[in-house]
Amino acid sequence: MTRCIAVLGAAGTGKSTLVDALCALENNETTEATHYDTRTARFTFIGDDWVAFDCPGSLEFMQQARDAMLVADAAVICVSPQPEQAVLAAPYIRLAERAGVPAFILINRIDEAQASARDIIEALQSYSTHPVVLRQIPMRDGGKIVGSVDLVSERAWRYRPGEPSDLIEIPDDLIEHEQEARGEFLESLSDYDDWLMEEIIEDREPASDQVYAICARVLKDGAVTPAFIGSALNGNGMFRLMKALRHETPGVAALAERLGGQASAGVFLARHRKHVGKTAYLRALKDIKPGDELGGHALGPISTVGDPKPAQLTEARAGDVVGAIKSDHLGSGQLYGTGEVATPDWHGALTPVFTVGIKAVSDRDDAKMSEALHKLASEDLSLTISTDQETGAHVLAGQGVLHLRRARETLSGDFGVETAEAALAPPLRETITKKADVHFRHRKQSGGSGQFADVKLKVAPAARGEGFSFEQTIHGGSVPRNYIPAVENGAKDATERGPLGFPVVDISVNLYDGQHHAVDSSDMAFRIAGRGGVKEALESASPVLLEPVYDVKFSVPSVYTGSLNPLVSSRRGQVMGFDREESCEGWDVFRAQLPGTALDGLIADLRSITQGVGRYEAEFSHYNEVYGKDADKMIEKRAEMLADA
Numbered sequence: 001m002t003r004c005i006a007v008l009g010a011a012g013t014g015k016s017t018l019v020d021a022l023c024a025l026e027n028n029e030t031t032e033a034t035h036y037d038t039r040t041a042r043f044t045f046i047g048d049d050w051v052a053f054d055c056p057g058s059l060e061f062m063q064q065a066r067d068a069m070l071v072a073d074a075a076v077i078c079v080s081p082q083p084e085q086a087v088l089a090a091p092y093i094r095l096a097e098r099a100g101v102p103a104f105i106l107i108n109r110i111d112e113a114q115a116s117a118r119d120i121i122e123a124l125q126s127y128s129t130h131p132v133v134l135r136q137i138p139m140r141d142g143g144k145i146v147g148s149v150d151l152v153s154e155r156a157w158r159y160r161p162g163e164p165s166d167l168i169e170i171p172d173d174l175i176e177h178e179q180e181a182r183g184e185f186l187e188s189l190s191d192y193d194d195w196l197m198e199e200i201i202e203d204r205e206p207a208s209d210q211v212y213a214i215c216a217r218v219l220k221d222g223a224v225t226p227a228f229i230g231s232a233l234n235g236n237g238m239f240r241l242m243k244a245l246r247h248e249t250p251g252v253a254a255l256a257e258r259l260g261g262q263a264s265a266g267v268f269l270a271r272h273r274k275h276v277g278k279t280a281y282l283r284a285l286k287d288i289k290p291g292d293e294l295g296g297h298a299l300g301p302i303s304t305v306g307d308p309k310p311a312q313l314t315e316a317r318a319g320d321v322v323g324a325i326k327s328d329h330l331g332s333g334q335l336y337g338t339g340e341v342a343t344p345d346w347h348g349a350l351t352p353v354f355t356v357g358i359k360a361v362s363d364r365d366d367a368k369m370s371e372a373l374h375k376l377a378s379e380d381l382s383l384t385i386s387t388d389q390e391t392g393a394h395v396l397a398g399q400g401v402l403h404l405r406r407a408r409e410t411l412s413g414d415f416g417v418e419t420a421e422a423a424l425a426p427p428l429r430e431t432i433t434k435k436a437d438v439h440f441r442h443r444k445q446s447g448g449s450g451q452f453a454d455v456k457l458k459v460a461p462a463a464r465g466e467g468f469s470f471e472q473t474i475h476g477g478s479v480p481r482n483y484i485p486a487v488e489n490g491a492k493d494a495t496e497r498g499p500l501g502f503p504v505v506d507i508s509v510n511l512y513d514g515q516h517h518a519v520d521s522s523d524m525a526f527r528i529a530g531r532g533g534v535k536e537a538l539e540s541a542s543p544v545l546l547e548p549v550y551d552v553k554f555s556v557p558s559v560y561t562g563s564l565n566p567l568v569s570s571r572r573g574q575v576m577g578f579d580r581e582e583s584c585e586g587w588d589v590f591r592a593q594l595p596g597t598a599l600d601g602l603i604a605d606l607r608s609i610t611q612g613v614g615r616y617e618a619e620f621s622h623y624n625e626v627y628g629k630d631a632d633k634m635i636e637k638r639a640e641m642l643a644d645a
Helices: 015-024 059-070 083-099 117-125 172-190 194-201 208-220 238-248 252-258 363-379 401-413 481-494 523-540 558-570 602-609 628-644
Strands: 002-009 039-045 048-054 074-079 103-107 132-134 136-141 144-150 156-160 163-168 225-229 265-273 277-284 302-304 321-325 334-336 354-360 384-387 394-398 419-422 429-432 436-444 451-461 468-472 507-515 543-557 574-580 587-595 615-626
Touching: 002 015, 002 059, 002 083, 015 039, 015 048, 015 074, 015 238, 059 083, 059 265, 059 401, 074 083, 074 238, 083 103, 083 117, 103 117, 103 238, 117 132, 117 225, 132 172, 136 172, 136 225, 163 238, 172 194, 172 208, 194 208, 208 238, 225 238, 265 363, 354 363, 354 401, 363 384, 363 394, 363 401, 394 401, 401 419, 429 451, 429 615, 436 523, 451 481, 451 523, 468 481, 481 507, 481 523, 507 523, 543 558, 543 628, 558 574, 558 587, 558 602, 587 615, 602 615, 615 628
Parallel strands: 002 048, 002 074, 074 103, 103 225, 132 225, 468 507
Antiparallel strands: 039 048, 136 144, 144 156, 156 163, 265 277, 265 334, 277 321, 302 321, 354 394, 354 419, 384 394, 429 543, 436 451, 451 507, 543 587, 543 615, 574 587
């Protein structure tokens, strides 16, 4: 049986180095890590098969971490030895807790630590709803960390860079500290085990085997998060960490139960490759083989993943990680079975926070680009594709500059489509502030039958958010009933672009009189009349510019909440308040209202003041009127944008 761990951590914490070090314990070959994609590393340890998902360190690729956690048996969260950087681990601790995935913490680069292990753990505890329990204490020599003492087995190990650590006696000057730390460790565990509590009360020394068994159980239950220390770069502490993983990580049966028991497989990554097509990387939750129904279609050929030379397989046993080709129906971050299988509530697509418009450099690539974008979207739940209706540009919306850069590089490298940035129309609207009564006649005669339509319209402002409404109060058949829909369609046409150059919203149109001609009147004539009449009315009814206002919900560590007030104020926003985030320790939900134009570049500023860990979600609320210089600037900017498009 293969067990899988998702290795998570911020950039610079040594996450990929950790994966390489675990593979090197038994000289397993591995592939090179990448900045953008989850790396799958396959290795063995004491006769067991393992797969490590090396997830990208940038939070712009957090969706890949979510997808990997969907099929992982456990997570290893790599953290810095500096207490002030504990906040960088907060998003990953939060993810593990929400997903219900057992998590281990590795305080990496421990040989660089200046602070005490207790201070590091206290800093991490600020972001964990579960007790973070230190399983090892550092052993120092002249102020430098040279080894560790295991608090379960009470064995001391002296590090040897690049070589296995030496088993030594616990130094005399460390015995008292070790006893104190072990006592605190056992007391933390005893909160979840009556037998252990009784042993402590009776002042009996519990056997190591029984303590290990308790550690495995409380980890599986998600009650405690164990923390280990080491240095992946020097290979220090890796064997101890891997022994704990081997003993305590639950197997695929526990994962299948956690996911509801209906899924046969889960896809954690899907990629289209030039000359190969789409490959879906999946974890088998039950025994499967090519040809089996998976998501309503037959599973294609499968092969090993994480090996330098992938090998074809005739079947995948429960727990195996494989790549499937000719299975284009399989998408990233999805569970599949013989019927419909829902993903857990915690898992879903991250809300886009950064948008860019793009167009093909060559007109010949327009059709190819649309198909390529569709394939890109099927690979990544956190990437959305749309079209700007005014400029015709393709709109990429994702998690930040790096995320969308990777998308464009994929378009170029894998699909052969070179792209350039394109202007996007600002999400502005306009309305009117006065009523207007117009009489509009459309007459055209150019030989043969002509065109004739006469309408009288009342156009008035509507309540904010009501959009467009049309009614008719015709009496006596001055405008035949069969022509009234054409007048309404013409009125709608006029709202596509108002006097200020923006779509018109929140108006009501009433057709109350008119004239027709028995021969020259037609649907087209009355549509033209309806359009012309409303256009004339809009120009005389004091048009005003509208900008969208969004309800914005920030999710940030509590230490940064105070920094959001000036951020919101500087962007013409209004603070609505904040609360503790109930489901996540150490996080706040900060609410504000911001104009739509203020969302441009907001994620960059937010990440700047939160060390990259803050997020926000924006939902349209209403439109506000804009006057004076602000309105003039917006109108001028849009005119420039259209001129350049």
